[in-house]
Amino acid sequence: MKPIDLIKQAVKAQNNAHAKYSDFTVGCALLTKDDDVILGCNIESAAYPSTMCAERVAIYAALAKGITRFKAIAIVSPLSAKPCGPCRQIIHEYLSDIPIYVSNGKTDKYETHHISDLLPHPFG
Ligand code: THU
Secondary structure, three states, X not given: OXXXXXXXXXXXHHOOOEOOOOOOOOEEEEEEOOOOEEEEEOEOOOOHHHOEOHHHHHHHHHXXXXXXXXXXXXXXXXXXXXXXXXXXXXXXXXXXXXXXXXXXXXXXXXEEEOHHHHOOOOOO
């Protein structure tokens, strides 16, 4: 699957985000080794720390389905935000050093990162 097609899937997930507190919607699409796509969006809570990021929703959903091998991950948000610290830790632990595509989902432009660059000297 081309990066741009995975990004389009992430936009679909972004449209399902529950972000009424921050109004910052994030979507994530995780491409599995078997070419399935697992989606995630951010889900916010009135008890703010209970909020969950789009990346971890997708990764945890994949793991819950017994899927442990991945090819790529796409993340879309209004500011093309890179994953937050806790998501970087989970990406390090549960995804291999796969391409991380980051986009605002509005154009065909995207950045490609690797967790080894985003999280140098990881814990664990
Ligand atoms: N958010 C994500 O979904 N992923 C990140 O990597 C950073 C932040 C969400 C959490 C919250 O719902 C909103 O963005 C603002 O922080």
